Amino acid sequence: MDEFARIEKFLAPLAGEAGLGLKDDAAVLSPPAGRQLVLTVDQMLEGVHFFTDDNPALIARKLLRRNLSDLAAMGAVPLGYLLTTALPAALPEAWLAAFAQGLETDQRVFGIVLLGGDSSSARADISLTATLIGHVAPGQALPRHGARAGDHIWVTGTIGDAALGLEARRGKLRDRTGFLTNRSLLPEPRLNLPLAGIVSAAIDISDGLVQDLAHICRGSGLAAEIQANAIPKSAAVAELDDDYLELRLTGGDDYELLLAVPPEKADALQGACADVPVTRIGVFQPGEGVNIVSGSGAKLALSSSGWKHF
Template identity: 70%
Template sequence: MPDEFSRIARYLAPLAGEAGLGLKDDAAVLAPPPGRELVLTVDQMLEGVHFLSGEDPALIARKLLRRNLSDLAAMGAAPLGYLLTTALPVALPEDWLAGFAAGLRQDQEIFNIELLGGDSSSSLHGIALTATLLGTVAPGAALRRNGARAGDEIWVTGTIGDAVLGLQARRGQRKDPTGFFTQRSLLPAPRVGLELAGIVSAAIDVSDGLVQDLSHIVEESGLRAVIEAGLVPASPAAAALGEEVLQARLTGGDDYELILAVPPGRAEALKAACGDLPVTKIGAFEPGAGVCVLSGAGTEMAFKSLGWKHF
């Protein structure tokens, strides 16, 4: 692999926009759009933890960006650009970095973002990647986890649970003849661009599992959430697997859909804001604490784990 500076010049500098100064200075110089507030988020991906050895570097790059883009979507922010850090094994083939850069470029074009800068180093223990995404919102319009109110309805975008089934397929634990689950796991679709300010009162993305991420809204808003497992939307492929995968779907994570607290009477406004993206009501917030998931029989479900554990 070439040295650090030639590697940056060859693969990463072409991804930098005007604010990144061609990656030739120590920092970027960025002027946010007038009258907007900055929103920042950072996420990392580690080989063997967030992706498997030997997987397509272009898809790894795109998922790295999309995990962070989903955080911006949950705050109602429009993406602006990103910082990137890489720690790569010295023996990593050069074509890996070429594929990684190609994936970054592809999603830069899709989401209209640019590389602003970052850092690179070598690694003794596998590939480590971090992206810091910057976005903007109108002043005071950022969606928070603490805004839910008793009586608000709980809605989710898209379908829940495909990504964990895809992870199982990638690990050889599940058959995936069409590749649908695998694709959903490798390349999530962050729900950026939805104009939700003034419609929803709280939001979070489903990164660690529906039940666990919903619990964050509950804790921050001082409420109890009651949802019906049978209402949680499933793709046709997941629905065909039935009850066998229900707990995994509710707790598996990596879907990067949105959980939304929606005041009564705003359902039609929510659907209009989401356009062709399906949204589904799955429950409501009420006074109390914790998350209650009701089975089809109306009894409260118990879970071995509420979601992904980072430690």
């Protein structure tokens, strides 16, 4: 199928009204009255972010969810997305059909629509990019540079599941229930948490807890100290023979939220996250860098801080 046939058959049915049926080169979007737009973009490359034999529907859903997690970290409500694909000419129609089905599934789950994008051919590997558009009340977007000394460090959910799930997919460890594998393939963006006015800074954990925490530290001019034994682990991790602490801290792909919260707002945070587990793991303090402390009080050294794109 040529470019236009692919768009008409697989993508046009996903377009919202603002996308104009994907028959124009641009969308016409009216943001909700009195709201600020929040935009984020992320890409997934075959052989880098997904395996060639991964389920195309799950690839599509993870592409959207990685970006939705960025909106969640800003406290934004998702609205729609732009999609760019570079696909080999010989890619089977069945792959495209499954990919489009994955997009449709998460459009229903998260209440978003396709607004437009671009389609091109790839000489070899598949390349996918999504730009997510959301909205937030004026002045209520959550920054990553607003932490203050004395703020506590909190995380949602459990940390390290996705990195260990990737190891399971590579055949390097046993995932008895499939929980870890699923966390690697299908993250859960922590949307719809009313965090404005509670948290001082926020970021989602994509490149590893330590590396993403360092982004907040640099932006805020602070250091962070985290307690290794406080890092929340899932039941699936707890039953493994090894704690895999370093991989859990640096592996990334969790898409949980990492939050700076003043101590007096701990109750408010737990109330705002009533349906999502949150755990306090450390504190921001004067200085620079991220320190990890064991149960005995010794500082732990890591061989890597997290995922590197280059």
